[in-house]
Amino acid sequence: MEPEPDSIELVEESLEITSSALSERAQAFLADGRSRIPQVNCFDFVPSKYEHAWNVLSTLPRGALCEWGSGLGILVGLAEILGYEASGIELDAELAETSRELLKAHGLKAPIHTGSYFEIHIPADYYYVYSWPSQFEQVQKQFYMSAAASSKLLICYGHDDIRVRVKPSESRS
DSSP, X not given: OOOOOSSOOXXXXXXXXXXXXOOHHHHHHHHHHHHHGGGOOOTTOOOOOHHHHHHHHHHSOOOEEEEESXXXXXXXXXXXXXXXXXXXXESOHHHHHHHHHHXXXXXXXXXXXXXXXXXXXXXXXXXEEOOOGGGHHHHHHHHHHHSOTTOEEEEESSTTOEEEEEOOGGGOX
16 A cells, blocks of 8 residues: 655646536426435535536446535436436535435435445445535545546536546556
8 A cells, every 4th residue: 555645736727617507307406405404413514516517427427426525415316317327425414314314205326325435335337426625635646646647626616616527647547
């Protein structure tokens, strides 16, 4: 096992986002998910701008996607609807259970694992995370240490700012 680097320098890949209308199934799922947001009792829950995330995911080749801090599972569900092999990891047990109920209510099969994405590793082509700015470095370090060389980190710097980060080319295969 390689020693942990002191600082992580991931490379940002350009991303051309095109607007893609949500399918009827995605609209119904999103409406149901949003209706559950007021019930969330988790102090650090911040929902993504799901239409923007849909547009980003629509532009990428399909593969396995794991959302770190999956909240209500809305993004995980939208990814599954788009054809990704989606999963999520959520620290808050109540929120994880609520997300499982939402996904099941819409016939979606994506698993939601309860725990910390700093401790649970799920191999994926894409990792999506909407983290607090103070955690950006720790999240990138986790990605660097745990993800395959070909994986991509979709990291939110705000509702309308999703960036794609990858490992430097010398570590990519």
